[in-house]
Amino acid sequence: xxxxxxxxxxxxxxxxxxxxxxxxxxxxxxxxxxxxxxxxxxxxxxxxxxxxxxxxxxxxxxxxxxxxxxxxxxxxxxxxxxxxxxxxxxxxxxxxxxxxxxxxxxxxxxxxxxxxxxxxxxxxxxxxxxxxxxxxxxxxxxxxxxxxxxxxxxxxxxxxxxxxxxxxxxxxxxxxxxxxxxxxxxxxxxxxxxxxxxxxxxxxxxxxxxxxxxxxxxxxxxxxxxxxxxxxxxxxxxxxxxxxxxxxxxxxxxxxxxxxxxxxxxxxxxxxxxxxxxxxxxxxxxxxxxxxxxxxxxxxxxxxxxxxxxxxxxxxxxxxxxxxxxxxxxxxxxxxxxxxxxxxxxxxxxxxxxxxxxxxxxxxxxxxxxxxxxxxxxxxxx
Ligand code: ATP
Ligand code: MG
Numbered sequence: 558x559x560x561x562x563x564x565x566x567x568x569x570x571x572x573x574x575x576x577x578x579x580x581x582x583x584x585x586x587x588x589x590x591x592x593x594x595x596x597x598x599x600x601x602x603x604x605x606x607x608x609x610x611x612x613x614x615x616x617x618x619x620x621x622x623x624x625x626x627x628x629x630x631x632x633x634x635x636x637x638x639x640x641x642x643x644x645x646x647x648x649x650x651x652x653x654x655x656x657x658x659x660x661x662x663x664x665x666x667x668x669x670x671x672x673x674x675x676x677x678x679x680x681x682x683x684x685x686x687x688x689x690x691x692x693x694x695x696x697x698x699x700x701x702x703x704x705x706x707x708x709x710x711x712x713x714x715x716x717x718x719x720x721x722x723x724x725x726x727x728x729x730x731x732x733x734x735x736x737x738x739x740x741x742x743x744x745x746x747x748x749x750x751x752x753x754x755x756x757x758x759x760x761x762x763x764x765x766x767x768x769x770x771x772x773x774x775x776x777x778x779x780x781x782x783x784x785x786x787x788x789x790x791x792x793x794x795x796x797x798x799x800x801x802x803x804x805x806x807x808x809x810x811x812x813x814x815x816x817x818x819x820x821x822x823x824x825x826x827x828x829x830x831x832x833x834x835x836x837x838x839x840x841x842x843x844x845x846x847x848x849x850x851x852x853x854x855x856x857x858x859x860x861x862x863x864x865x866x867x868x869x870x871x872x873x874x875x876x877x878x879x880x881x882x883x884x885x886x887x888x889x890x891x892x893x894x895x896x897x898x899x900x901x902x903x904x905x906x907x908x909x910x911x912x913x914x915x916x917x918x919x920x921x922x923x924x925x926x927x928x929x930x931x932x933x934x935x936x937x938x939x
Pocket of ligand 1: 632634635638639655702708754756766
């Protein structure tokens with residue numbers, strides 16, 4: 558399947574009158590918000606143009622219909638709905654189909670539209686799960702995702718119990734690459750980073766999924782206590798309803814990596830949201846036990862689990878080293894494979910180095926593909 562497969566000349570007439578908000582669901586069952594349409598035929602982003610004095614809208618997107626796929630089986634269940642393995646009838650390609658039932662209120666329409674727009678446009682990074690298409694039909698949003706045959710890090714952790722540092726370093730690098738893409742290229746906050754939203758496959762790839770989906774669910778429900786699972790990984794500033802930004806994801810990332818290393822969620826079990834809130838906001842942050850883990854790993858976790866957001870390191874500071882050119886106020890990233898920079902000016906200032914934990918096992922040439930295949934659950938044979 559290819560994105561952008563539609564005939565670029567396909568045009569529709571733009572209705573002359575402004576559609577009222579109450580009409581965001583048309584009689585034909587289309588979810589509409591400005592240039593975004595989602596219905597049983599898929600998601601379309603429309604670009605507006607003027608031609609011959611008439612307003613035209615151009616359809617962009619691909620042609621994948623739900624009728625084109627057969628359901629193979631249910632592969633997962635989350636707070637928001639179920640995930641099915643589906644097979645494309647014509648190409649034989651497998652996809653994961655996430656089905657979310659929505660109780661749509663007018664107030665959350667804009668947010669849903671924005672999240673769907675983000676999901677479909679954010680597929681240019683090997684460390685982020687591809688979202689191929691979204692459909693809205695009869696109160697149900699279906700999202701066609703790249704199928705990851707190793708399931709989630711949560712599934713894998715259930716099976717292996719703990720992940721040794723060398724493998725964890727390799728996993729960390731891929732998640733950080735995904736976060737750099739979301740945070741620094743797309744300016745997206747994930748908001749729900751947790752083991753079940755990090756997916757793996759038999760090629761040893763690790764990818765972030767479900768960015769934005771949590772926001773759809775949370776806002777369409779309005780009942781935060783019904784989503785306890787999501788709150789576990791929230792940063793102190795976010796759970797306390799203070800201003801939060803992409804650096805809040807780094808806290809969640811640190812908790813996930815610590816959980817993978819120790820095999821246990823880093824906080825004691827809490828019976829209520831308020832107990833958890835108190836623990837995260839008032840208690841010292843969790844750390845990796847120094848008698849069990851390398852100094853580098855303990856330091857890496859500590860860089861992520863700083864209670865004050867300003868003390869936490871951004872993804873690109875953890876993964877890539879860089880220099881800033883003070884004269885031109887420009888920043889160069891110079892991690893591996895990123896090319897060279899000129900240090901001829903004395904104004905160039907070294908401001909960061911890749912965290913040592915990430916490269917300390919490079920000599921071992923860790924093979925995540927074999928690790929995921931041999932150590933985890935049997936991967937689906939398709
Ligand atoms: P939440 O609803 O809070 O996001 P969750 O992440 O556990 O919780 P889902 O996102 O619905 O719920 O995912 C449930 C399970 O489905 C995952 O743990 C994983 O095993 C499986 N899954 C989800 N997406 C995919 C995918 N793209 N490829 C393969 N398996 C997937
Ligand atoms: Mg998920």
